[in-house]
Amino acid sequence: MIIVMAFVELLIAxxxxxxxxxxxxxxxxxxxxxxxxxxxxxxxxxxPWAHLAAGIGISYLFILFLPFVIAxxxxxxxxxxxAGTVLGLLSVAWALPAGVLAFLRGRKGRPQLSPREGWxxxxxxxxxxxxxxxxxxxxxxxAAWSYAASHPSTGVDFEPQASVTLTTENFMFSPSALTVxxxxxxxxxxxxxxxxxxxxxxELGGKLYTHDLVPYTTTRVLVFFDAAGxxxxxxxxxxxxGMTGEMTVA
Numbered sequence: 001m002i003i004v005m006a007f008v009e010l011l012i013a014x015x016x017x018x019x020x021x022x023x024x025x026x027x028x029x030x031x032x033x034x035x036x037x038x039x040x041x042x043x044x045x046x047x048p049w050a051h052l053a054a055g056i057g058i059s060y061l062f063i064l065f066l067p068f069v070i071a072x073x074x075x076x077x078x079x080x081x082x083a084g085t086v087l088g089l090l091s092v093a094w095a096l097p098a099g100v101l102a103f104l105r106g107r108k109g110r111p112q113l114s115p116r117e118g119w120x121x122x123x124x125x126x127x128x129x130x131x132x133x134x135x136x137x138x139x140x141x142x143a144a145w146s147y148a149a150s151h152p153s154t155g156v157d158f159e160p161q162a163s164v165t166l167t168t169e170n171f172m173f174s175p176s177a178l179t180v181x182x183x184x185x186x187x188x189x190x191x192x193x194x195x196x197x198x199x200x201x202x203e204l205g206g207k208l209y210t211h212d213l214v215p216y217t218t219t220r221v222l223v224f225f226d227a228a229g230x231x232x233x234x235x236x237x238x239x240x241x242g243m244t245g246e247m248t249v250a
Contacts, residue, residue, distance in 0.1 A: 003054050003102075004039060006095035010058055013087035031061055048106025055099020059092045160187035160222060166200070166245075168213055169193040171238050173245040182228050182249050188221040202233040202247070210236065225249040 038057035042050040102112055161184050167174045171194065180186050190200055192213040200221060201210040211221050213235075225231070228249050235243040 051102035058095035
């Protein structure tokens with residue numbers, strides 16, 4: 001029963017991570033085929049090996065996407081990505097131990113625990129404890145996001161001489177190429193339309209400048225470039241996914 005619950009919880013985690021957008025399922029859909037098949041076999045014929053295979057099948061998805069998992073845990077102020085990652089780890093913490101223990105019980109010829117017996121065992125206490133930790137982490141993330149959204153950056157001491165707009169949507173900068181006038185105080189108005197925390201990051205003169213883009217909010221960044229040239233910018237958590245752009249100082 002815990003393994004089936006872990007599979008359902010994995011689907012919920014993916015839905016939350018993608019900010020309830022079906023686009024993520026188009027990407028991870030093929031990777032869901034093994035756990036779907038193995039959980040189906042477990043429900044059809046609950047043999048010891050089926051428990052172990054289903055537990056591994058549910059867990060491998062988050063192991064496969066470990067770099068994205070680490071990036072999600074690094075941004076607790078993003079309620080969707082962080083909470084979804086925590087829920088995904090919860091599915092691993094449920095499925096893998098349950099699969100291994102059920103396999104070992106079957107190999108020893110011992111009957112599997114009923115749902116009621118399982119929840120009263122030490123394994124049930126462990127499962128409830130891990131779930132409470134995950135809920136606490138998700139609530140902490142939601143509180144951090146709420147605080148960040150209710151305390152946006154306020155006014156500046158300088159009046160910008162020019163303004164350009166930038167949007168983050170579907171893990172892309174739009175437009176990906178900006179033109180900024182040389183020796184002109186320019187305001188870059190960035191609207192994050194994703195349910196994921198992004199950053200607007202660039203390097204100039206050997207120094208890294210980065211600004212958090214809270215989900216569904218607008219951030220204003222003032223820049224002043226003294227020399228003409230090309231300055232790349234990117235999102236730190238999603239740079240490897242191609243979320244990059246370029247500023248041309250002319």
